[in-house]
Amino acid sequence: xxxxxxxxxxxxxxxxxxxxxxxxxxxxxxxxxxxxxxxxxxxxxxxxxxxxxxxxxxxxxxxxxxxxxxxxxxxxxxxxxxxxxxxxxxxxxxxxxxxxxxxxxxxxxxxxxxxxxxxxxxxxxxxxxxxxxxxxxxxxxxxxxxxxxxxxxxxxxxxxxxxxxxxxxxxxxxxxxxxxxxxxxxxxxxxxxxxxxxxxxxxxxxxxxxxxxxxxxxxxxxxxxxxxxxxxxxxxxxxxxxxxxxxxxxxxxxxxxxxxxxxxxxxxxxxxxxxxxxxxxxxxxxxxxxxxxxxxxxxxxxxxxxxxxxxxxxxxxxxxxxxxxxxxxxxxxxxxxxxxxxxxxxxxxxxxxxxxxxxxxxxxxxxxxxxxxxxxxxxxxxxxxxxxxxxxxxxxxxxxxxxxxxxxxxxxxxxxxxxxxxxxxxxxxxxxxxxxxxxxxxxxxxxxxxxx
Amino acid sequence: xxxxxxxxxxxxxxxxxxxxxxxxxxxxxxxxxxxxxxxxxxxxxxxxxxxxxxxxxxxxxxxxxxxxxxxxxxxxxxxxxxxxxxxxxxxxxxxxxxxxxxxxxxxxxxxxxxxxxxxxxxxxxxxxxxxxxxxxxxxxxxxxxxxxxxxxxxxxxxxxxxxxxxxxxxxxxxxxxxxxxxxxxxxxxxxxxxxxxxxxxxxxxxxxxxxxxxxxxxxxxxxxxxxxxxxxxxxxxxxxxxxxxxxxxxxxxxxxxxxxxxxxxxxxxxxxxxxxxxxxxxxxxxxxxxxxxxxxxxxxxxxxxxxxxxxxxxxxxxxxxxxxxxxxxxxxxxxxxxxxxxxxxxxxxxxxxxxxxxxxxxxxxxxxxxxxxxxxxxxxxxxxxxxxxxxxxxxxxxxxxxxxxxxxxxxxxxxxxxxxxxxxxxxxxxxxxxxxxxxxxxxxxxxxxxxx
Numbered sequence: 001x002x003x004x005x006x007x008x009x010x011x012x013x014x015x016x017x018x019x020x021x022x023x024x025x026x027x028x029x030x031x032x033x034x035x036x037x038x039x040x041x042x043x044x045x046x047x048x049x050x051x052x053x054x055x056x057x058x059x060x061x062x063x064x065x066x067x068x069x070x071x072x073x074x075x076x077x078x079x080x081x082x083x084x085x086x087x088x089x090x091x092x093x094x095x096x097x098x099x100x101x102x103x104x105x106x107x108x109x110x111x112x113x114x115x116x117x118x119x120x121x122x123x124x125x126x127x128x129x130x131x132x133x134x135x136x137x138x139x140x141x142x143x144x145x146x147x148x149x150x151x152x153x154x155x156x157x158x159x160x161x162x163x164x165x166x167x168x169x170x171x172x173x174x175x176x177x178x179x180x181x182x183x184x185x186x187x188x189x190x191x192x193x194x195x196x197x198x199x200x201x202x203x204x205x206x207x208x209x210x211x212x213x214x215x216x217x218x219x220x221x222x223x224x225x226x227x228x229x230x231x232x233x234x235x236x237x238x239x240x241x242x243x244x245x246x247x248x249x250x251x252x253x254x255x256x257x258x259x260x261x262x263x264x265x266x267x268x269x270x271x272x273x274x275x276x277x278x279x280x281x282x283x284x285x286x287x288x289x290x291x292x293x294x295x296x297x298x299x300x301x302x303x304x305x306x307x308x309x310x311x312x313x314x315x316x317x318x319x320x321x322x323x324x325x326x327x328x329x330x331x332x333x334x335x336x337x338x339x340x341x342x343x344x345x346x347x348x349x350x351x352x353x354x355x356x357x358x359x360x361x362x363x364x365x366x367x368x369x370x371x372x373x374x375x376x377x378x379x380x381x382x383x384x385x386x387x388x389x390x391x392x393x394x395x396x397x398x399x400x401x402x403x404x405x406x407x408x409x410x411x412x413x414x415x416x417x418x419x420x421x422x423x424x425x426x427x428x429x430x431x432x433x434x435x436x437x438x439x440x441x442x443x444x445x446x447x448x449x450x451x452x
Numbered sequence: 453x454x455x456x457x458x459x460x461x462x463x464x465x466x467x468x469x470x471x472x473x474x475x476x477x478x479x480x481x482x483x484x485x486x487x488x489x490x491x492x493x494x495x496x497x498x499x500x501x502x503x504x505x506x507x508x509x510x511x512x513x514x515x516x517x518x519x520x521x522x523x524x525x526x527x528x529x530x531x532x533x534x535x536x537x538x539x540x541x542x543x544x545x546x547x548x549x550x551x552x553x554x555x556x557x558x559x560x561x562x563x564x565x566x567x568x569x570x571x572x573x574x575x576x577x578x579x580x581x582x583x584x585x586x587x588x589x590x591x592x593x594x595x596x597x598x599x600x601x602x603x604x605x606x607x608x609x610x611x612x613x614x615x616x617x618x619x620x621x622x623x624x625x626x627x628x629x630x631x632x633x634x635x636x637x638x639x640x641x642x643x644x645x646x647x648x649x650x651x652x653x654x655x656x657x658x659x660x661x662x663x664x665x666x667x668x669x670x671x672x673x674x675x676x677x678x679x680x681x682x683x684x685x686x687x688x689x690x691x692x693x694x695x696x697x698x699x700x701x702x703x704x705x706x707x708x709x710x711x712x713x714x715x716x717x718x719x720x721x722x723x724x725x726x727x728x729x730x731x732x733x734x735x736x737x738x739x740x741x742x743x744x745x746x747x748x749x750x751x752x753x754x755x756x757x758x759x760x761x762x763x764x765x766x767x768x769x770x771x772x773x774x775x776x777x778x779x780x781x782x783x784x785x786x787x788x789x790x791x792x793x794x795x796x797x798x799x800x801x802x803x804x805x806x807x808x809x810x811x812x813x814x815x816x817x818x819x820x821x822x823x824x825x826x827x828x829x830x831x832x833x834x835x836x837x838x839x840x841x842x843x844x845x846x847x848x849x850x851x852x853x854x855x856x857x858x859x860x861x862x863x864x865x866x867x868x869x870x871x872x873x874x875x876x877x878x879x880x881x882x883x884x885x886x887x888x889x890x891x892x893x894x895x896x897x898x899x900x901x902x903x904x
Contacts (some may be wrong), residue, residue: 027489027490027493027506028493028502028503028504028505028506029493029494029497029503029692030489030490030491030492030493030494030495030496030497031490031494031672031692031693031694032490033485033486033487033489033490034485034486034489034490034506035485037479037482037485037486037508038479038482038483038484038485038486039482040482041479041480041481041482042481042482042483043482044482045481045482050480051480051481052480052509052510052515053480053507053508053509053515053519054479054480054486054507054508055505055506055507055508056489056505056506056507057504057505058504063504063505067505121878146881178881178882181881182881220483240481240483241483242483306765306786308765308768310772311769311772312765312768312769312771312772312773313758313760313764313765313766313767313768313769313772313784313786314765314769315765316760316764316765316768316769316786316788317763317764317765317766317768317769317888319764320762320763320764320765320786320788320888321764321884321885321888323839323840323841323884324841325788326788326789329788329789330788330789330791330792331785331786331787331788331789331792331796332765332785332786333783333784333785333786333796334758334765334768334772334783334784334785334786335783336768336772336777336778336781336782336783337778337781337782337783339782339827340782340783340826343826344783344785344796344825344826373796374789374792374795374796375791387775388775389775389776426573429598429630429633429634430630432773432775433773436772436773
């Protein structure tokens with residue numbers, strides 16, 4: 001009989017399961033959305049660590065202790081977020097130390113870091129800030145590069161008296177996502193990979209590598225439907241979809257002893273995805289449509305201008321999210337009023353009269369007007385009916401025209417075309433914003449398609 | 453001895469506590485963020501129903517049943533979201549029915565609604581869609597106006613055999629927020645208010661009314677700090693803060709027998725808030741800065757144009773979120789490149805040379821240029837360094853100038869001014885986007901301040 005080598009998850013190794021326990025009354029009041037749970041679950045899944053439970057409790061020591069006991073009874077790793085701050089109702093560390101019977105001690109390295117942090121921002125350090133450097137004896141400390149509360153881990157194997165919780169790990173991280181996320185990436189991920197190596201009695205450290213396949217024009221459920229078997233059966237690499245606003249990203253993650261071993265597993269999976277849904281794949285590791293546009297224009301040494309009606313500046317906003325976009329994006333005209341379409345984009349009055357502002361002809365004149373007036377190589381335009389009012393039988397809410405104009409300065413050749421889109425989301429209460437977002441995505445996509 | 457009349461929460465009535473149990477493997481994989489838990493917690497807090505726990509489990513009948521049992525052991529009301537769809541792994545209703553020992557029966561009214569829904573969108577109804585109209589016997593059904601899965605409630609008092617769970621209520625709602633949120637507002641909220649009236653042996657139905665105080669220029673923690681005592685001690689009305697992107701909203705909610713009774717409780721609390729932090733209150737029930745701007749300009753019959761550099765279209769995007777903004781917002785120029793500042797906004801070349809693109813002088817010329825070129829009453833502008841690169845000692849990342857120009861057509865009087873802002877968020881990893889967002893908010897706020 002052969003020993004079973006793989007239980008589940010990434011790549012033929014023994015695996016751990018984890019659960020996430022978020023502490024914070026503001027979560028129970030609904031004042032903030034729990035993005036930490038989603039972030040951690042996704043990162044754990046990428047590490048091949050599956051999460052069966054997420055929980056939220058308030059800043060209450062008794063309920064936190066009960067919840068921690070329940071979590072430890074059913075999971076190998078418990079990640080607690082929040083409650084590491086300086087005030088009296090921050091009690092995560094203290095509660096965990098109490099649970100494991102550990103003393104709290106001043107961690108000198110953390111105290112020094114705290115003092116430096118306060119000095120750097122010219123802020124006064126109050127006595128209760130020092131509390132943030134108190135740590136349960138024997139824990140692993142994760143420094144915080146974006147705030148004051150260090151993270152920590154208690155590995156309970158060390159505590160030989162408590163046999164029940166042997167080989168259990170409790171990780172505590174600060175609540176603010178801007179502190180938690182980089183701390184996970186820089187400190188917790190390597191920590192977990194080491195834990196995993198040890199569990200597998202491996203002398204090599206296992207590393208993880210990912211590639212992200214960027215998809216536009218297909219919903220997440222369609223992608224899942226098309227690739228379900230492949231996604232479910234793929235263990236190393238794992239393939240997981242992330243729906244972003246109007247796009248889908250497939251993350252392909254492999255574990256192995258080095259980068260090359262990982263990439264040899266990842267690359268065939270990326271090719272397989274392209275073979276199945278290639279017409280919707282607009283890039284690999286390009287992050288977003290707007291980033292893909294900036295990268296492509298930089299590569300081609302071309303400039304872009306925008307002419308936006310129904311999107312009202314959203315295309316410009318998305319492109320200017322990308323640092324350094326100024327080398328390719330010149331700017332644009334938000335032509336909400338028809339007089340501005342005429343005076344700033346040279347739209348002919350007769351075009352507006354004959355075809356209307358929401359028409360293929362207007363979209364075509366707008367993108368050309370943007371390129372000519374703003375002196376760019378490429379112009380892109382949107383005009384449509386975002387609703388909720390203004391729709392008619394002929395031109396219903398959701399009708400959007402996207403125009404694109406490209407004049408090759410060397411050859412004088414032109415591409416000048418418009419697409420008619422029906423972006424209605426009648427079953428959605430935020431229909432207007434979804435139509436606008438989708439219109440801006442289509443516009444960016446049309447710019448990319450000039451070169452495919 | 454007097455009978456204790458109030459346990460906690462809104463207005464001198466006996467209260468219930470609730471917990472939220474979200475079902476969905478996609479939550480455990482981190483593919484989606486759990487906005488439902490935040491929405492429901494917030495709505496429950498407004499109803500004076502406090503939530504001590506939120507949990508997430510996957511699409512797994514056994515773990516769901518165990519979690520339901522745990523939740524029922526500690527809470528009066530359990531709201532389950534997700535798992536009401538048509539596929540084999542949607543098993544919330546079936547699991548709850550099994551738990552309470554109830555039969556599943558076809559709910560004819562729901563079946564009819566389903567048939568109509570599919571006919572309306574010309575979609576074929578498959579046999580497993582009918583599963584969505586199967587309901588546990590004796591439950592309350594909540595129709596779904598935005599999708600196919602009805603919601604439901606099981607009131608276990610009816611089930612006399614199970615004494616342990618007497619007076620417990622399990623509410624099940626569809627997972628997609630666009631279906632869950634309107635269903636809560638239209639169906640679940642009145643249902644819970646009735647439940648509460650019955651608990652209080654009141655023949656009158658209790659109603660809830662809210663007013664939202666809109667605040668800009670103060671962080672959520674500052675607002676809390678300033679109003680902590682008032683917020684913690686206020687029971688009817690309750691006062692709760694919601695941090696929105698760059699703004700804070702204080703929701704003041706009262707319960708009473710009618711609208712007047714509620715408003716008589718709410719209005720003094722709103723006045724109290726204004727007395728404490730009035731300079732930061734820009735409106736009551738105006739929803740957002742962009743909505744406040746559109747309302748104010750409509751009231752004054754004035755038009756606006758934008759000139760955006762570092763915000764790259766974000767101000768235009770935010771204003772055009774508001775349906776019907778076209779009566780006051782004409783459009784704008786996204787002047788990312790300096791040549792566009794010169795050619796489209798009449799910025800003097802010498803201004804750019806002498807003071808630079810990021811300067812008070814440029815901001816002043818930009819807003820005036822927008823108003824003059826686009827023929828609006830008011831022009832607003834932004835120019836700044838959003839980073840991460842491009843900062844210097846003199847002009848660091850986060851330096852933004854916001855300009856505003858207003859010419860009164862009748863009197864010829866002008867307001868023309870610029871504000872210098874330091875919007876640096878050095879401790880935040882998404883610093884660029886936060887600076888841009890904050891700059892756009894300040895620009896909208898400066899437009900509002902023209903009239904205060």
